[in-house]
Amino acid sequence: MSHVSFQTEHFEAEVDFVVVGSGAGGAAAAVTLARGGQKVAIVEAGAWRDPEHYPQSTFGALRDLMDDFGAQVTLGGAFWPVVQARTVGGTTVVNSAICVRTPGDIFRQWEAEHGLRGLEAGVLAAQDVIERELAVEEVPESARGRSNVLAKHGADRLGWADSHYMKRYVKQCEGAGRCMQGCTGRRKQSVNLNYVPEVLERGGVVVSCAPVDRLVFEGTRAVGVKGRFVHPGTRKPGGEFVIRARKAVVVAASATHSPVLLMRSGLELPALGRFFRSHPGTGVFGVYDDPIDQNVGATQGWASVAFREQPGLKLETLAIPPELVASRLAGGGTVLMERLARYRHIAMWCHAVRAESHGTVKPGLFGSARPVIRYQLNRADMERFRVGMTLLAKQHFAAGARAIIPGIAGLPYELGPDQLRLIEEGPLDPKHYIAILSHLFGGCVMGTDPKTSVTDARGRVHGVEGLVVADASVIPTNLGVNPQHTIMGLAVVFAQALLEQHSGVRVGVAA
Amino acid sequence: MLWFVRSAIVALFPRVERDGVVIPGAADCGLDEFLKRFKAETTTLVWLGTVLGAFVFHFTPLLTIFVPLPAFLLPKGLLDRHAAGITTTSIYLLRQAVFLVKLPGGLCWGADPQVRKLIALPPLGTDPGTWRAAG
């Protein structure tokens, strides 16, 4: 068993496969390779925190779990936060664990538009296994909380084609409503609790506090990674590490970090860093006469995919902690405090827009590892965005809200049911809205043409041997549903293909 | 620099009393300790953003309430009007800049046990700031 954490000395190792990043994609790929009898090293930029190490406050979560203190934003117009984690387990530690299978139309779209064949059976088979292993279940009645129940009531009253309590990778949720700070009750099955330790148990190595700086090549073959440890408290640099891969390097550092790592390692593919996409989302608060206590119950418990195809969005409940509500509500001074005084009476429901717009990811100033993300929504996406907000407002009113708080700059703070027109005709400039990007895609997209893609349908980087990308960055389209399950399914299929290539043994449906 | 950031946050999150109920302001929530911790433990870029936010907050009363004084010299009533005005200004860059100082204010205020009690939430434990050692 070997876990290597921050150290000031030089560290070297040699394994069969090096996996960069331990989030949804990295952990799923690593455990598949380890189960196939391979010696695997997971190299992760963040520290390994178990539930007893999780922070309690939102400040602690930003400091200990989030990438760049959650301060990454889009450039090119509106500054919308791009939220990801930096810890063993990646963003699965801070996410809401919502589990949605890849919709069939996505595989058909990938095949028609990107020539990607033969993924569906393998991904769905992998998702079957993951659902069992990560204890996927519907949010139990005892953990639903009033906000989730009201959302279902509102959607049902409006007769929406879909309105359901979510399925999540959570074993008996106790409704603590703190998924974003890490689930201290160990209910949420983030991959730092299962797949990463399993890699250790199977003789692998986990190297934490170890941001990979460069991939190492011999000719056109990737043979390892190198970097320098970073202290998780002081952020001071430690010793260097070099980890060699006898068979292949799997990069799973996320949709923003993977393309940047490949670029900084000298790869020059025309599509690298392009086609960055997301599901930008915002929340609409409902104001209710009775207390809602939105932080009691599952952080996210209800969803609807009724509008996934037209106009192209998903609706969900979302309870953010009071520390963030305090800056999210408009205003300052007495007026803000009076708004906050009604905290118990507000519930936030949100949308995630299936945006068609795409942008770019590049290394930061002077080639630094801090990604620079240029991304803005076009008019069609902003129209979807606005429709989504109107739907949420209608849902709140159907659920009995007295007013809604749209959070649109330039509009009144609260709107009544007869003022929805103000949202319907609201501004189309993204700068008027407070949105976040948490579902990210692209940057190293899959495809058959090296001019428009970075990897093939098994994540293998065009023109390079022994280099596979296995995270959200390979996804060439939006999904219209939460991405973790798709990312994990793809990562398993890619790892199975690697096992087949290196051992000749057929593994899984997709091999 | 801390007092500069502190005074902006105190103006954004003042103590308010309504119908006999006291809503604690940021100054009642251990703001001094929090800001020391925030400065020491956040990234340099985030701290610079916070200072920039405070700077914008203090030097824009002319735009919001047409008074040519920095916010830290304003009497209470005018300061409160400025706090409301600058957080909802139509100038995007200013609104965003002030958000950078409102954010740590919210992080401090919303984590305070008195505030959490008021909104029927249990107090938060401490942030251990620990991680799994090698082995």
Ligand SMILES: Cc1cc2nc3c(=O)[nH]c(=O)nc-3n(C[C@H](O)[C@H](O)[C@H](O)COP(=O)(O)OP(=O)(O)OC[C@H]3O[C@@H](n4cnc5c(N)ncnc54)[C@H](O)[C@@H]3O)c2cc1C
């Ligand atoms: C708040 C929030 C809630 C969400 N909720 C859901 C949800 O409920 N359901 C869902 O399906 N999706 C959800 N998502 C999205 C989902 O979590 C992500 O899409 C998914 O985790 C991405 O997987 P990944 O493997 O691409 O990246 P990540 O899971 O982010 O993992 C990448 C890892 O790589 C590490 N890394 C980065 N650079 C380097 C480097 N240079 N060297 C070494 N390591 C590096 C990072 O530290 C990180 O641990 C949510 C996201 C957020 C932010």
Ligand code: SF4
């Ligand atoms: S709602 Fe609470 S108990 Fe349920 S998974 Fe999230 S943090 Fe854990």
